[in-house]
């Protein structure tokens with residue numbers, strides 16, 4: 372079930388540092404929503420607020436009308452939330468398949484006793500899961516890597532594996548933090564296809580943080596531009612790209628970077 | 632050779648041979664050998680428990696010996712009070728588990744090194760407590776019980792009977808723990824150890840999984856306490872002295888953390904190495920053991936259990952290793968290769 376996400380007046384402070392200032396927006400169920408802004412704008416922090424890893428200082432975050440601000444991150448999966456991380460964190464010594472299967476954790480029934488005894492239903496569930504994970508990897512062009520150890524794969528492929536792991540959760544809300552960062556052009560195209568397919572086939576709301584404007588333009592229905600923790604504008608990707616304030620935020624940032 | 636081991640027929644054959652050996656050997660070996668093997672079983676299970684919380688769970692525990700001690704005391708108490716043996720076993724398993732649960736509920740909330748700190752306190756508090764509570768523990772004298780003597784009808788010697796008891800318990804415990812650390816719970820523990828933020832994003836509460844692994848480690852410690860009492864037939868405050876906990880930890884690291892084979896090697900280490908270093912020079916025992924630990928940590932960080940993999944790795948790295956992501960043509964080759972090559976992590980079976 373695709374989720375509606377509503378943020379109202381979200382503020383996040385670390386000591387005296389204001390990382391997010393009064394951020395509000397609404398994400399339609401089933402849409403693809405872009406979150407852009409220069410480095411350090413607070414995009415990842417905003418994801419962390421939604422996923423419960425950060426607790427906003429004030430404001431409200433609702434998923435399908437339920438207030439989730441202050442929920443434990445481990446509780447957010449029960450709201451149908453899945454996310455990837457800007458720096459993919461896979462278990463490098465495990466196979467890609469095991470990494471992906473982890474995503475289905477909350478769907479697996481049975482407690483420690485059932486799993487220690489390998490009761491028939493547990494064995495069956497594990498086997499079905501293995502098949503499901505393999506299919507998902509194949510759909511995403513990673514079937515060949517299933518039995519490789521994760522550390523044998525390139526960084527770009529880790530992003531793909533992490534996406535599969537998140538998809539194993541069958542999310543209603545999917546947060547992707549810079550899924551295209553570090554990918555070669557051909558793989559960005561592939562990623563765009565993947566997200567399009569997801570949107571067509573699964574009932575999911577997707578929020579993407581990305582610097583790759585081509586990807587944002589190709590995929591998103593709406594975008595919010597963040598700058599210094601505050602919402603600069605909201606609209607379509609095309610509107611954002613031609614908005615002078617947005618251009619200034621990026622160029623100003625670049626000049627500041629060049630000067631430092 | 633490792634490919635050979637993966638054929639089901641070979642596996643079943645090996646299993647049959649092992650079972651046959653486990654049945655026949657105790658009947659043929661001299662008493663001292665049976666006794667030594669039985670002790671190895673005891674401490675292999677104790678190290679296995681430590682591995683659950685530390686190797687697989689990633690939390691430093693310096694208190695594992697406390698749970699072995701608790702299990703041994705519960706067993707001794709039950710045996711001297713003529714409890715039913717099954718009841719005694721269950722008590723020796725459940726009481727340490729409850730103790731572990733209560734401790735973990737409090738300590739895991741504190742996070743960081745809190746569990747390590749609390750677990751240091753366990754044997755340190757446990758030892759004087761065992762002395763003081765002499766109504767239950769027999770004070771400094773300790774408790775002894777011959778509950779594990781061979782019954783008349785078996786026609787076995789005591790050492791043979793005891794070895795059978797601990798072999799059965801050890802094998803069952805190893806199989807159950809092996810199942811536990813695979814699949815759902817294995818994956819969850821591994822990600823909690825590796826990255827708590829990712830774990831929680833998968834709906835896995837790091838807190839509860841820490842509590843769970845600590846509780847199971849305590850329970851397995853309790854089981855090893857029952858086994859200890861079955862073999863040694865005597866327990867005293869010395870059983871849960873802090874330095875044994877350190878030796879258990881060293882045994883786990885030297886054997887190989889987060890591996891089952893490493894737990895068995897750890898049991899061997901625990902039984903032999905202190906005796907060995909003591910024989911070389913009683914004044915240098917601690918130093919020699921420290922040196923062994925450092926040597927293993929530097930040369931084989933994965934412990935002795937990783938030795939076969941290490942050798943295989945060295946042999947393979949002289950050939951070519953496909954590291955780059957394959958393009959279209961290479962992909963088919965990779966599929967063939969993946970199909971012929973088994974996942975490497977099954978090496979610790």
Ligand SMILES: Nc1ncnc2c1ncn2[C@@H]1O[C@H](COP(=O)(O)OP(=O)(O)OP(=O)(O)O)[C@@H](O)[C@H]1O
Nearest residue numbers: 385388390408409410411412413414415416417457
């Ligand atoms: N845990 C934290 N403690 C203190 N400051 C933090 C913390 N997390 C983020 N920040 C600060 O918040 C600001 C925004 O960081 P954030 O990672 O959200 O930016 P971003 O928009 O994701 O940038 P990028 O495009 O580089 O990923 C930064 O100045 C960062 O230093």
Ligand SMILES: [Mg+2]
Nearest residue numbers: 414415416457
């Ligand atoms: Mg970021």
